[in-house]
Amino acid sequence: MSPSWSPPAGEIRILVVDDSVIVRKTLSLILEREADMRVMGAAKGGAEAIEIVKHDRPDIVLLDVIMPGINGLETLVELRKIDSTLPIIMFSSVTQEGAAVTVEALSKGASDFVGKPSGGLSTTDTIDTIRKALVPKIRMHHLNHLTGGVVPARKATPLSQEQAPFLRTRPRVVAIGVSTGGPAALDVLITRLPADFPVPIVIVQHMPAVFTKVLAERLDSRSQIQVLEAYDGLQMRPGLAVIARGDRHMTVERAGDEVIARVLDGPPVNSCRPAVDVLLDSVAAVYGAASLTVILTGMGSDGVSGCKRLYRLGGRIIVQDAASSVVWGMPGNVFRAGLAQRVVPLDKMASQIAVALSL
Numbered sequence: 001m002s003p004s005w006s007p008p009a010g011e012i013r014i015l016v017v018d019d020s021v022i023v024r025k026t027l028s029l030i031l032e033r034e035a036d037m038r039v040m041g042a043a044k045g046g047a048e049a050i051e052i053v054k055h056d057r058p059d060i061v062l063l064d065v066i067m068p069g070i071n072g073l074e075t076l077v078e079l080r081k082i083d084s085t086l087p088i089i090m091f092s093s094v095t096q097e098g099a100a101v102t103v104e105a106l107s108k109g110a111s112d113f114v115g116k117p118s119g120g121l122s123t124t125d126t127i128d129t130i131r132k133a134l135v136p137k138i139r140m141h142h143l144n145h146l147t148g149g150v151v152p153a154r155k156a157t158p159l160s161q162e163q164a165p166f167l168r169t170r171p172r173v174v175a176i177g178v179s180t181g182g183p184a185a186l187d188v189l190i191t192r193l194p195a196d197f198p199v200p201i202v203i204v205q206h207m208p209a210v211f212t213k214v215l216a217e218r219l220d221s222r223s224q225i226q227v228l229e230a231y232d233g234l235q236m237r238p239g240l241a242v243i244a245r246g247d248r249h250m251t252v253e254r255a256g257d258e259v260i261a262r263v264l265d266g267p268p269v270n271s272c273r274p275a276v277d278v279l280l281d282s283v284a285a286v287y288g289a290a291s292l293t294v295i296l297t298g299m300g301s302d303g304v305s306g307c308k309r310l311y312r313l314g315g316r317i318i319v320q321d322a323a324s325s326v327v328w329g330m331p332g333n334v335f336r337a338g339l340a341q342r343v344v345p346l347d348k349m350a351s352q353i354a355v356a357l358s359l
Contacts, residue, residue: 012142013040015058017049017075018091019067023116027062027091030131037138046070050078053086059145060138063110065092065101073105080109087111087141089134094118099210103218106183111141111326115208140180140299144327171292171316171357173199173236173252173259175283177276177306179206179298181326183215185346187222189296190241192350195224198357200236202244202252202261202283204276206298209246216243234261244274251282259286270302276330280306289314292356294349295340296320298330307339316356318342320349 016027016039028039040058043049047070053061061079065072076088090113092102102113114137117129178185182205190201205212213229219241220227227241228234230250234242236259244250249264262282269275276295280303283291293310295303297320307317317339319331324346334340344352 010036012037012138013056013059014038014138015041015043015049015052015056015061017043017046017061017067017072018064019044020064023064023091026127027130027134030127030134031138033131034135037135046072046075046078049075050082053079053082057083059087059142061086061088062134062138063088063090065090065098065105071101073101073108076105076108076110084109085145087145089114089137089141091116094208094210096210096214099208099214100218103183103211103214106181107187107218109184112137112180137180140327169289169314171199171287172290173283173287174201174292174294174353174357175280176201176203176294176296177280177298177303177330178203178296179272179300179302179327179330181297182206184326185296185320186215186219188346189294189349190219190225190227191223193223193225193241193353195239197225197239199238200259201225201241202236202250202279203241204244204250204274204279204302206272206274206302207246209248212243212246219243230261230263232261232263236260244279247273249274249278251279252286253282254286270300272300272302276303277306280310284309284313284315287315291315292353293317294319294353295331295334296346296349297325297327299327300329301333303330304333304337304339307334308337311339316341318344318349318352318356321345 016024018024024042031037031039041052063072088110090102090105090110092098092113092115094115114133117126216227216229225239230242230245242261249266251262252259253262269277319334319340321343322328
């Protein structure tokens, strides 16, 4: 593709990187059907992708995780040296190896990921599954890149007199909701918490099951606190962070003098399972005002309903700011609803949590 080639106005130029010719053709077929998308290049490996990005500067890179030679993670690192803000979406197999590399890539700056459909689907169903997962993410990340994530400035809604009691209630749990950009955000936040962190942490990160297990293991290996993927009956305790299992809702429930995690089936909420709202509703029932909710980067509005309930009870709510978020959807929607008492940059979030717990 010549470097002088210029797309029609408004067209999203996409580079597809995958060592499988079948995958490259399938992805090109899916994307070329979209009126606002154009596959400007298809690379079979990392070295070729790096050269294309150097000379042609695509709008989006769709990058395979497991490739011979320079793998997806190594390619990501090199692409980030060329362009630190280029949206890069990992295209990952839902296997232990694929999940491990994907979580590492997300923690090192990949914008997002889409899982390759597992076997057993027809060609038509495979194409439809990929399209539904991939196309909205491409549009969202392209728009976010064009706008720089800028949102209209607005002051947070002041606390009403009815909400004042939260200032006198020490939180006994921290609940975190996060989606797009979450692995990197959690890596910054969780690894900064001290070993003697005084309360349990419950986390919903929108990811498939294999990925949440890998994410928990990675954070556990890098943090002073313990991080586990949730299992039914897991006892909450200070210094333990529990990540909801992918494709299962997580709640907390009182069992005598203890609080335990519940791992549940059930329909998606806000098109999500696990859902932040499901977790926050249970936090409201068990902890009420003695709770601190943190909404980090993510697309959509999951968490708004639960934050409304916690706000009415007097719980403290903090959201990540737009500038440090990959997508200011979840935190932005909580903010616009007037529910956030603090809007905090990611690098200040650990210290802000410490302040809240010291009340």
